[in-house]
Every structure is written in structure tokens, then in C-alpha cells.
Amino acid sequence: MKKVKKFLSVGLCFAMLLGLAACGGKEEGSNDQTDNNGSDEQITLSFSTSVYVEEPHRKAIDGLIAAYNEQNPNVKIEIFGAGYDGYWDNITTEILANNESDMIQVYPENISTYQVIRPEGTFVNLNDYMDASLKEKLVGQEMCNVDDETLAISSYAWGTTGIYYRKSMLEEAGIDPSTIKTQVDFREVSLKFAEKGNYATAIVSGTHAFTISEWNRLLARPVSNGLYFPNGESEPYTADNVNINAAENIWAAEWWQDYILKDKAAKLVTDKKDTREMFWNGEIPFCMDGPWFVGMTRERDESLRDDVGIIPQFDVEYNGQTYQPNPTNYPLVTMISKNCEYPEEANKFLEWMTTDEAQAIIADCGMIPSNVDYSTSDEYIAAHELEYAIVDFMQNNYTTLIADPNIPQLGEISQVMLDAGQKMFSEQGADVQTEMDAAQKAVEEVMNRE
């Protein structure tokens, strides 16, 4: 019996050691980028994404993998991913631990952050794989370039925002949505609801990034051409070039604060889902959202479909000038890790995602497929009329896209703005100039840090 116990304890120790070894990072040797060159060898590619937890995306991604598997039975694709909140911590930890997925899906502004974690760069330069003609067709592809390297492919989908409205509510209030052209018009219309003790819309205020991003997109960036850095959030990314307390941004913040607190035209909510619920329940006539909102509305209540219309984001009048709306197109782009054993196979899969066959599957996720050839095709327009309106806004109403700066400090500087936003755009109603000055100083400190 004693011997059995001893044997068991020694065995347990070995088993634990083996288990721990298996938990460890990849061996240096696994960096060899050996491709299977189309052989029938069974290979496995891992794919991390933050959207798989959402039902429409899960359906689209499962569909993509099934279709690809049918054509490439030797390629197995495994999906990994937590919800949006935990996803970014997971990626950081995995890259630091050297065991990240072969393919990682992010937004373009996140690319630099993860690229610099390894001194030699974390991701494969796709210039070696991608054709120039393909790059031109993909929405947001130009945002995937860092230091002349193409670090991601925009092969999935994108979606900017428009303003959805409830036809019946506007009709009852005697409002013609086509007359809402500027922020002044939008305020006037909103006040009609506020005067009756109702809200025109709901605004996210809290720890969610929307606290800043909706205000930034609707008002700040159109007039200032850059919340963090001027000239379209462009270089140099230095402390003396920080633009936060520029007069245009201050004006935009004061306007937004007045709209919330003085006009009482918007209800403060903690999550976008509250805004959506209120819109669907007929408590507010306006909801700023992306193309995915069409599918969500349909799923929520098919009968609402005929009562929902969409207008583009409004122009902004400031100091006697009119500024076109600034879009954010949120393309989900994918990077290939340098640790990937089969980068060519990974790239093959990602490029296949841009084909008509794959883009038709992606269209079901509610976002707009990234290949312009497909998203402007008769087939797509016929099946997705309301979503296509957003493509049309991008082409005819909105100005050139300004995205968050693609710099590693983005996480910290956006937290600074979020702190300021929570104070300005909430019941606290903190003094805008004071908060924006403090945010300017804090971001300067971040950019100065060695």
C-alpha cells in the first residue's frame, strides 16, 4: 500500500510538471514559419475575435469556417475570444506570454499597441502577401499601415453610424426628418420633445467608451479635425501637439453638456443597450447607431421595421462655417502573428474572406462587408436596403474619416478623456474649460513619458 502511495505521489508530481510545461509559452523553435504549401497535411489555425460572443457574428463566423472547411478540409480553424471588455487584457497577456492566436482580430487603432509589445514586432508584414488591387477594395485597409508595413487585412466588415428615427413619433410631433440638416436643427427638434417632458434621445454616460466617442464623432472632430491631435489625429504625436483644449473642442463639449443638462433633451444611460431599448419601446424618437441596428430591430420586433427610418449624422455649424459629419467606420481587421506556423495558410483564409461568397455570409452579421465591390453590388443593395443607406452616407454626406490615433498610448489617453467626459457629460456638470485643460495636461504628461 505504501508503495502504491509513493508511486501515486511521484506520478502526480510528474503529471503536474507536465501540465505546467504545457501551459507555458511556445518554444522558440516554433517560430519557424513553415507552410504546408497546399499539401494535405492537417493544420490548425487559431483565430481570436471579440465579436464571436455576439449571436449575429457567431452565426457569420461559424458560416465562414464551415464554408472554408468544405473547400479546404485539411485546415481546421479554432475560434477564441472573450467579450469586448475582457478581450483586450487577454490579447496583451497572451502576447506577453508568447502564446497568442495565429490570427487576431482588432480595430485599426489597436494595431500599434500590440505590435510594439515585442521589440521585433508582433505581427507579420502583409505587404509580402497582399495584392495592391485587393487593398484598394477594402474599407479601412489604409488604416492598417504602421511604419510602411501592412499589419492587418480588413477582410471582415465595417459600419459607421447614422441617426435612426421612429417615423410615427416624428409624424405625431409634426417633424419632417429630412429638414434635420445641422446640429441646430437637431436641437430644435429635440426641444419639441423636451418641452413636453420627454427625451429626444439617450446618451451613454459612464465608464463605457461611448461617453466620449459619440460626442467626439458628432461634434468635436467635425469642427476641430482632431480631439487628441490636430489635422485629422495625425503626427507628430508629441506633447506640444496635443489638441484637447482647442477652442473648437471646448465649444463642442459645452454644446453637448448644454444639450444634456440645460435642454434636458437626452436621457443619460450607462449602456447603449438602454438607448436601444428606449427607442424600441417608443420612449425616444432618435438613436444613433450602426448598420447592425437594422438586424437588431428586426429581431426584436419585425413590425418595428416599417416604423424606422435613417438620416445621416448632422452637419455642424460653428463660427459661421458648416462642417460635414465625421464618420467612424469601425472596420474589424485581422493581424497574423509572427508566431503563426502557417502564415501563408492564415493569409489565404483571410483573403478568401474578401470573396463574394464569403462576403455574402459576413453580411448576415449586421455590419457592412468590407469589400466595396460586394457592398455596392445589386445583390447586396437589394437584400440590405437600410444598411446600404449608410454606405450612401459615407459616399455622399460624410467627410474623410478621422480615426483615433494608432499609437500605443491610446489606451491611456482615451482613459484621460473618459475621466473628463464622466465629469462633464453627467449630472456632475463639471466646468468644461477646467476639465479639458486638466485632460490636456494629463495627455501631455503621457506623451512626454519616457
Place this chain on the structure above:
Amino acid sequence: MKTKWKKKMEPYLFLAPLLIVIIVFLLIPIIKAAIMSFQYYYIAKPSADGNYFVGLENYTKVLSDEYFYNSVKVTALYILVTVLGRYLIGFGTAMLLNTKFLGRGLARALVIIPWAIPEVVACLVWILMYDQDYGVINYLLNHAGILSRNIAYLQDPGIALPAAMAVNIWKGFPFVAVMLLAGMQSVSSELYEAADIDGASGWQKMRYITIPSIKPVSSIVFLLLIIWTIKDYAIAYVLAKGGPSRATEILTIYVQQTGFRYFDFGKAAAAGMLMLLISLVFTYGYFKLLNRGEAVH
């Protein structure tokens, strides 16, 4: 000779699995973090020199960061209120459960529920209850005439921290109740009988018999609550993610944000080490008490 050596080694062999787990999952990460706290580890701006030694610079950065002091203040308040709250409610519950009444067994089982529910699940339920428009708390308070307008519990910086504290107290008081109940049950009934003969009131029995008798258990419970609350994370994070306006940013959230959001792992490690030091002070007290208890026995 060989058998003797084998016999000598046997306990170590049995201890080995536990030791390996402690070394790999506790000791090595702590040593690694301690080393990081003296290194340049700002991965947003990697240095060509790698993670070079920076002396006490990371500690200086932490100690000159106003948000660190904010999180120390929030943590101290959070510990003070929740430890006292859990103790007082737990004590009251233990007193009740120590009296004889119909259904006492069921009550003892039910009181454990908040403690048994996973933190994240409990927080998600509380988020729904705290909802400004659809939450049951505002609904009840409005209908009882206590509130005239709905409160945004997790949006208002002045209320978010007390709201998180309430969840912590609700979640943690059953542990105190169970521990103190065990302590109360070990008090000899003869003492109470003697007090009854002497004409002692209920308050006097509690003041002069119950409280002194459960003092050793109370001390250990207090210290455990402090140590656990220092490293608390889930409740404040799931409820409000440290916000709004950093109102619920306790030290653990500060460390996590500094590392994983701002990518300054050196500074995060330094803040973590300072947290560890504070925690060690209370852990030392805990072991002192335990040893004293063993010596008495």
C-alpha cells in the same frame, strides 16, 4: 540506511505537489513582479535596451500619482465600511441564529446563499436591481414614498461607492455570521444560566459573556475580512469598472488599469508590491493571533 532515508523523505514527497503549485503559481509570479517593479516595463514605448533596471523610479511614479492616492483613499473607505458592516450584520445574524425558533435550520441554510453565489453573478443581479429606470430598488423606494425621483446608483460618483459597499456587505456578512455562530455555540450554557440566576439582562449577557467569549474568533474574522477586502476586485469592477470618475477605483483596479490599459507594467508592479506590503502587515497580525490561540490551547 536506505530505508531510513526513504522514511525521512516521505513527508517531503507528499508535500511536493502542493509546494510545486505554490512555487509556480505564487512565489515565482511574486518574484517576477518584484523584479518588474525595479525595471523599465512601459511596453507602450519599448526601449532598445530592453527591460533595464531603473531603481526606485517606478515607486516614485506611483507615489507621485494622484490617482494612486485616490485609490488608496477609496480602498481605505471601502475596507472600513464593508468590514464594519459585514461584522455588525453578521454578528446580529449570528445572535438571531443562535436563539431557538421554528425553522432555525432552514434559516441557517438560507443565510449562506449570498456568500455561496459567485461574485460576478451576484453583481449582474445587483446591476439590474440598481438600474435607474427598470431597477427594483428605485421602484420600491418610489412606491414607498421615500424617493421623489429615480437614482442612478452606478452613474453618480457620490453614490457608486456606497452602492458597491452595499453589495460587498450583502455578499460577505454570511461568512461572519457562520464564523461567529460557531464561536457562540462553543460558549458554555452554564455561563448564561449563572447570569440568569444573577438577574443579568440580555444586553449584560451579550456584553459580559458573548462578546468576550467570541473575541478570538472575532479578531481572526476581522483580519481575514481586511485581507480579503484589500485584494477584492470583482465587485467594484463588475459593478462600475472603477468609475464613474474613478469613484470606485480601489487599489486592485488601479493596478490592473495601470498594467493592462496603460501598459506601464513596471508602475503596476510597484503599486502591486506596495499593496502586498500592506496586506502582509495584516497577514502577520493574523498569524500572530493564530499562534497566540494555539499557545493558549
